Amino acid sequence: MDISWTNTAKALQDFASILVCGKCGAKPISPVRLTNCGHFFCHDCVKSATICVKCDIPVHPCEINPDCLVSNLIQGCDSIAQIIKRKNIWDNIVDGSNISLDNTVSEVFNTPRKSYIRKNIDKRDSKGETQLHTACLKKNAEQVKRLLMRGANPNTKDHAGWTPLQEIVNYGYTEICKLLLSCGALSNMSGYEKKTPLHEAVNFNRIEEAKLLLSYHADKNLCDKYGKKPIDYCKSDEMRQLLMDVQSSSEKILDKSINQTLDTSLHIRCDKFVIYASHLKHENQKLLNLIATKHKFKILTVYRSSVTHVIVEVNERNITKLTLDVLFTIVHGNWLLNSDWIRLAEDMNDISNMDFELFEVYGAPTSDVPKKARQNRENQNPRLFNNCFFYFALQADVTYQIGNMELRKDVLIQLVKAGEGTVLTREPNPEDLKDMIQVIPYHIANDLSHPLYKCTHYIIYMPGKGEPRIKYKMPHIKSLPLIWLIECIEKFTLINPAHLGLS
Structure with a gap:
């Protein structure tokens, strides 16, 4: 189907007109912002400026700073232009550089904008909750708006793994859900018990929230720590039918992804290297x-x-x-x-x-x-060894050779812990594990046929002298050689032991 993208192209060109350099009126090259007045320009256009050419306010060199926000917005515009096949969005545009980007963003939320990022806005309390968590728990939409406008991260997890979006989905407050999603909240981020926001919406039978999440590409097939998909928590026929329905047309999906790209780009922050x-x-x-x-x-x-x-x-x-x-x-x-x-x-x-x-x-x-x-x-997904328990049947003072690498037991323990695995100090008893609540390793939770689908406990050994005499091959516990662990990291998945010639 041939899509003209007429409305999208016009909106994109209007948006690009806001981003042009305040001096040359073209697409900014290495954009910088004058912190005193907020106007932005190409770096070379103002690198020696003593006053702002837009408002005549004096400029000190330390007030000319790289503008990551504008850079990311320009990159987003170029990406969208490529998708809709418009290569000339920066040509022949009406100069809209006199429009404040701050005001443009504020109009979207209908709330004043004081600064892009406020210091310590994501500071956590004793529970790991931020101000945004608290505002969501209190169902205070206006406060949520203000925090998002000041740069609050909508994807911060508290100590239990809850994100602001997951908190508010439980309460069924659609307006705040829209705010969070439009400002970059990830619809597929796993949280408490590795449940996604869609798991929570289905579990509490929040139909409108589920529809909203699905419109932001929430994945209906992701599993929680128990290997359950959202549909497994259905409590009504209406919710079940919603999850079984086919996705909407490709144009609608692409339009939504474009809107998300623009909205999310407003909240990209420069990390320290x-x-x-x-x-x-x-x-x-x-x-x-x-x-x-x-x-x-x-x-x-x-x-x-x-x-x-x-x-x-x-x-x-x-x-x-x-x-x-x-x-x-x-x-x-x-x-x-x-x-x-x-x-x-x-x-x-x-x-x-x-x-x-x-x-x-x-x-x-x-x-x-x-x-x-x-x-x-x-995406803040669980790491490779989430829901996996390891016992190393290795000697602490021995160096083990795998390929060109020399590995010691303490280093292997660090690797497993870095991958969110749990290291056991005692060899697990298979009989004791039968009564444990069944959890599923996150990175194979969607593959019911995987031979390690129910396996949470692993005894790692080095073949040869000192290897265990008894090796387990039960569904929930297996004894596997060290090379299997290294292969899992190399391929970033839990390897089927049969691929290494192991039964």
């Missing part, structure tokens, strides 16, 4: 140190949980070797970048505006695993 360089060539390491001084980011010499980006060397196919550093990167879901990023970052004014996917390592060495693990973290 903590970079770990793993086995870089000397010249790349030296250049990275210079760039760190220029852009003021941290470089760690030892991998820690605070790392956000790991940089490695790759071959001509953008594939890196599997090392201990790479294993930790995968289980944590960090960005794994090739060293080409270093050379481009040298010429950038603001590295937070870079498209990191251009430098993301393709394989480590399994294809697409770095991206899969990173996206799993960004």
Whole structure:
């Protein structure tokens, strides 16, 4: 079907007119904002300015700052233009740069906007709840609006795993649900007991909330920790029919995804960079140190949980070797970048505006695993070993060789814990496990035929001298060699033991 996208193209061009540089009237290049007056421009248009060309307010150099918000909005406009096949949205537009972007956003919510991000707005209390959690629990829509406008993160979890969206779905307050979803709340984020907001809506028979979530692409097939899908909690025929209905037309779905892209982009925040360089060539390491001084980011010499980006060397196919550093990167879901990023970052004014996917390592060495693990973290899904319990039948003072890696028991324990697995200090008794409440490992919960679907307990051993004499092959507990654990991380899934020649 040929879609003209006439209305979308017009709306996109109108929006682009708001984003043009306040001086040259064109698409901003490396956009910056004058913090004193709020006007934004191309970096080169005002890099030596002493007054704002829009309002004549004096400008100090320290008041010219990179504008991540505008950069992300421009990127979003370009993405939508590509989808609707309009390549000239920045040409021949009416200059709307005199319109304040702050006012445009405020009109959407019909509420004043004081600043994009307020300091400590996501600060947690003793329960791990933010101000946004509290406003949702009190069903205070106006307060929710104000917090979202000031940059509150709608995807923050409390200590029990509840997000603001999950909290409010239980109460059936549709207006607040719309606000949260329109401002970037993830409809498929798992929370308490690995339930998604759709699980909660179905469980409490909130028909309108379920419809709303489905319109924002809530996945009807995701499972909670017990292996149950939303439909398994149905309490009415109306809800069951809703979940069984076919999705709406492709144009409607795409329109919704476009709206979500624009709304979500208003709340993207620039994270602090903590970079770990793993086995870089000397010249790349030296250049990275210079760039760190220029852009003021941290470089760690030892991998820690605070790392956000790991940089490695790759071959001509953008594939890196599997090392201990790479294993930790995968289980944590960090960005794994090739060293080409270093050379481009040298010429950038603001590295937070870079498209990191251009430098993301393709394989480590399994294809697409770095991206899969990173996206799993960004969606705040459970990590690889969620709902898995491990006992290591290994010696603490022995170094075990897997490929080119030397692994010790304490390091393996760290890897499992980083993947949200539980490490047991005593070998589990299969008979004692039969009475436990059955939970399903998250990353195979949608595959009923997987041989490990009901397996939560694993005894890890090294074949050869010292391996256990009794090996378990029961549905809920299995004894598996160490290579199986490493393969699981390398491929970011729980491997079918048969794929390794194990029965």
